Amino acid sequence: MTKINYITHDNQTHTIDVQNGLTVMEGAVQNDIPGIDADCGGGMACATCHVYVNEEWLDKLPTKEDGEEDMLDMAFEPKQNSRLSCQLTVSNELDGLVVNIPSKQV
Amino acid sequence: MIKKDVLIIGAGPTGIFCAHQLGIIGLSCEIVDNLDKAGGQCIELYPDKPIYDIPAVPECTGEELTTNLLQQIKPFNVKFHLNERVEELKKVETRWHVKTSGKQEFDVASIVIAGGVGSFEPRKFALKECEKFEGSSIFYSIKDKTVFKDKTISIFGGGDSALDWAIELSNTSKVNLIHRRDGFSGAESSVQKVKELNDKGKINLYTKYQIDSVSGENNIKSIKIKHDDGENKEFKTDYVLGFFGLIMQLGPILDWGLNISKKSIEVNTENFETNIDGIFAIGDICTYPGKLKLILSGFHEGALAARGCFKYAKPDEKLRFEFTTTSKAAQERLGVKK
Known part of the structure; x- marks a missing residue:
């Protein structure tokens, strides 16, 4: 189990034990963390699992695949530290990861 | 029925x-x-x-x-x-x-x-003040392109719609194309065309910029855009088009x-x-x-x-x-x- 910190838009931190191999998106959806819609179910076909990753974690994440940046163009208020949480697979290296959930997805 | x-x-x-x-x-x-x-x-x-x-x-x-x-x-x-x-x-x-x-x-x-x-x-601008200009100065789709003739148009987005309209409208309007990053999701041929038009001065391309604010009374007069590194630019514009997908x-x-x-x-x-x-x-x-x-x-x-x-x-x-x-x-x- 790996600890992932989800900070919702109202500034509440939800620290969740997520099984390695699941994605950050799945960790949120399975634990009813508000603010991650994941309409397409993890297929990188929408941008509704958009999160802002805390700067110190950016280098530790898997690099973006081609389609992710294209989808992020369609996200709500994308920034340089934007990622799609369905593309972030949880592993020991991500223990303590902090992601901020935007005020809305659509 | x-x-x-x-x-x-x-x-x-x-x-x-x-x-x-x-x-x-x-x-x-x-x-x-x-x-x-x-x-x-x-x-x-x-x-x-x-x-x-x-x-x-x-x-x-x-x-x-x-x-x-x-x-x-x-x-x-x-x-x-x-x-x-x-x-x-x-x-x-x-x-x-x-x-x-x-x-x-x-x-x-x-x-x-x-x-x-x-x-x-269509996905809209996140900026709250954009709402009141929607349908008059801000559009998310184009029904009649003739209204843009000889006007200044600021287009936001990096997909095919943004690129195609930037190219098309550059024939009859002054076009600014603004996108949040250097890469584009639109067709490579359109990206090349936009870059050529930018070199020729037919399109003003601004990458790594996003919208910061809009100003005007009933219609938009100018917009401010912000670079990733914090620098601002402000310019006059008659219309703003947003193409951020659906x-x-x-x-x-x-x-x-x-x-x-x-x-x-x-x-x-x-x-x-x-x-x-x-x-x-x-x-x-x-x-x-x-x-x-x-x-x-x-x-x-x-x-x-x-x-x-x-x-x-x-x-x-x-x-x-x-x-x-x-x-x-x-x-x-x-x-x-x-």
Whole structure:
């Protein structure tokens, strides 16, 4: 189990034990963390699992695949530290990861 | 009022194939979709991207899949009502009356919701003050390009719509193209063309910039954009166009009294009927234990929902199970009987 910190838009931190191999998106959806819609179910076909990753974690994440940046163009208020949480697979290296959930997805 | 056995909401692959299954068992239907063409997410999100998990089709694009499905339902002459969204639903004795945004009215025995993840709407600027200029100075689609002639237009986005309109409007207008990063998701040839036009001074390209503020009274006078490193630029503009793709919203369906769980409609797995008799839900929009959001699951769900519709359309008849290979009735309906 790996600890992932989800900070919702109202500034509440939800620290969740997520099984390695699941994605950050799945960790949120399975634990009813508000603010991650994941309409397409993890297929990188929408941008509704958009999160802002805390700067110190950016280098530790898997690099973006081609389609992710294209989808992020369609996200709500994308920034340089934007990622799609369905593309972030949880592993020991991500223990303590902090992601901020935007005020809305659509 | 259009009288049919079934109304299908959503012209994606699941909705189209359900129309086929209805046709095979002799039920009539029409299809409503908010988009301007059939195909749903396949056409809107990934027309050129290959799909590898359609049974017996090793590889096809979203567009090919749609074309083939439309070909497959041709014998049934199914009418599509595009650019229309279903707004109102009313039960009248044993039938359903449905009204669309285009004021079309249907009288049907049952309804199949194949609405994917909702109807597609353009994504708008996150900036609150943009709302009051929407429709006057800010647009998310273009109906009449002549209004932009000899004006200054600021286009936001990096996909095909943004690039194509930047190129097109640069012939008659002063065009600024603003995108949040250096890369573009639009076609490479369009990206090259935009860069050429930028070099020639026909388009002003600003990358790694996003909108910061807009100002003006009734119409926009100027906008401010902000670079990733914090630097601001302000310039005069007459119109602002935003092309950020489409988002999906369930819309009025949410108010129909259906059991909804996590933005999906709960159904049984016997015939994909919802908690309301005569209303079925199939494809990405439905949920049940073990639901997979695959096109092939949508086909299966559509086949069963079509049979579920039968008892509402023809309460006095019994549906007999038949194969298209051998059924004379099915072959007649397909127009292939020799």
